[in-house]
Amino acid sequence: MVLNQNIKVAVDAIVFGYSQHQLHVLLVQQKYGPMQGRWVLVGGFVHDDEALQAAVERELREEAGITVNYLEQLYTFGDAVQRDPRMRVVSVAYFALVNATELKLHADTDAADARWFPISALPPLGYDHDHILSVAIQRLKSKLSYQPIGFDLLPEYFLFSDLENLYCSILGQEIDRRNFRKKILSFGFLEETDRVSKKNAGRPAKLFRFNKLKYKQLEQAGFYFEIKFA
Amino acid sequence: MVLNQNIKVAVDAIVFGYSQHQLHVLLVQQKYGPMQGRWVLVGGFVHDDEALQAAVERELREEAGITVNYLEQLYTFGDAVQRDPRMRVVSVAYFALVNATELKLHADTDAADARWFPISALPPLGYDHDHILSVAIQRLKSKLSYQPIGFDLLPEYFLFSDLENLYCSILGQEIDRRNFRKKILSFGFLEETDRVSKKNAGRPAKLFRFNKLKYKQLEQAGFYFEIKFA
DNA sequence: TCAAAAGTGTTGAGTTTACACCCATGC
DNA sequence: GCATGGGTGTAAACTCAACACTTTTGA
Numbered sequence: 001m002v003l004n005q006n007i008k009v010a011v012d013a014i015v016f017g018y019s020q021h022q023l024h025v026l027l028v029q030q031k032y033g034p035m036q037g038r039w040v041l042v043g044g045f046v047h048d049d050e051a052l053q054a055a056v057e058r059e060l061r062e063e064a065g066i067t068v069n070y071l072e073q074l075y076t077f078g079d080a081v082q083r084d085p086r087m088r089v090v091s092v093a094y095f096a097l098v099n100a101t102e103l104k105l106h107a108d109t110d111a112a113d114a115r116w117f118p119i120s121a122l123p124p125l126g127y128d129h130d131h132i133l134s135v136a137i138q139r140l141k142s143k144l145s146y147q148p149i150g151f152d153l154l155p156e157y158f159l160f161s162d163l164e165n166l167y168c169s170i171l172g173q174e175i176d177r178r179n180f181r182k183k184i185l186s187f188g189f190l191e192e193t194d195r196v197s198k199k200n201a202g203r204p205a206k207l208f209r210f211n212k213l214k215y216k217q218l219e220q221a222g223f224y225f226e227i228k229f230a
Numbered sequence: 231m232v233l234n235q236n237i238k239v240a241v242d243a244i245v246f247g248y249s250q251h252q253l254h255v256l257l258v259q260q261k262y263g264p265m266q267g268r269w270v271l272v273g274g275f276v277h278d279d280e281a282l283q284a285a286v287e288r289e290l291r292e293e294a295g296i297t298v299n300y301l302e303q304l305y306t307f308g309d310a311v312q313r314d315p316r317m318r319v320v321s322v323a324y325f326a327l328v329n330a331t332e333l334k335l336h337a338d339t340d341a342a343d344a345r346w347f348p349i350s351a352l353p354p355l356g357y358d359h360d361h362i363l364s365v366a367i368q369r370l371k372s373k374l375s376y377q378p379i380g381f382d383l384l385p386e387y388f389l390f391s392d393l394e395n396l397y398c399s400i401l402g403q404e405i406d407r408r409n410f411r412k413k414i415l416s417f418g419f420l421e422e423t424d425r426v427s428k429k430n431a432g433r434p435a436k437l438f439r440f441n442k443l444k445y446k447q448l449e450q451a452g453f454y455f456e457i458k459f460a
Numbered sequence: 461t462c463a464a465a466a467g468t469g470t471t472g473a474g475t476t477t478a479c480a481c482c483c484a485t486g487c
Numbered sequence: 488g489c490a491t492g493g494g495t496g497t498a499a500a501c502t503c504a505a506c507a508c509t510t511t512t513g514a
Contacts, residue, residue, distance in 0.1 A: 051309040079281040202492030432465030433511035
């Protein structure tokens, strides 16, 4: 069988982080090629003997020096034949979340040419990465309401107000504090710890922790996470 | 830039149809190659200048002579490097639904080597298509509860009992007829027509029709389709 | 007249919404 | 003592779940 196909396979990662009450995305500046100087998503070509997911993890390590907290395949972009001006490239995009510690670490070291940008102040992106990013943001928004992925964006110990803030800043909605707290606590997978935080003004606040094991058990037992807002 | 990647890009389609109160999937029998004689999903390699979705549509036309009712990208399978024994192939799988007319048409003509199999009586599949199919079935099940895709599996005019049956046979759950009907009708996107069907024994039944336009309007207005069961 | 499927309402339980005041701390 | 964010309860509206009998037709 002769197969003379000339399509290249790449992976891209949309990495979200949350800090200073804002959603951020990780971008790298292209050093060479047709998009030189432009900011783009972390990504690159897949090796012949490499799993797709392994390729994403490698690129994240190489280009940004991070390991992520959550990683899932998002979508494969390959309908626009001229996505990359050099050749036909099909890109398998992955959706990733890092928690705040990783985010800060990175912002300090400023490794490579990778930087976090708040999604409210993005530079123009190369290739079709604007489009890919918008698909990722959609996914993030919708997943927030039916999977407990918000916790993957927060540090291990967090304040209820952080969680609340994360939801309302990402979804762009008002939330009733009391109802939100009641609902989340009713699930039973948050642990109240004996630590308190005084990072904010006002009354010190309890720190909470997401008990992943407990969540998995509940899920097994037929429980469905779901958050709606008034 | 020298890029010596040797990965091939394919597409596969998981096409579901519903008839005789059972979910069916479309398979084709391999004529040549390492899986000769085995049943596999419709699929093939993508042309260099062809959009991914266009490739799926082409394969569906060529291998099975059908056009589908609903088509969306499912997942890209490319983590197992040896999915295809001949070479590294990354496959972008698409999820498709056809309505019953298309299904019957096809069953009659028996075009090519394509056949519908009830998912309860599948032959062993080639490559990793068992796995792909199971992912697709999962997707179908979950989409049924939050998107009105059941209608894409039914003929234009259908009985309430068909709809009900579709849900309970695919999801494997009992449904309360009264509550189900009440719920679906409350959405307001089903039209009661003046046609009746006598295909079943017993009292003749009204035929209904899904008003897609109406659904789109509701969706725009912030309506969310959702069906839960007792 | 019998068998088979279609059609139809009500009630109680549970969930969701709306809403406002006191608490603990730092300055 | 005041500014700041943390913490809490209740009542009304709504939605969901459970449940059984009558209707229409063909055989």
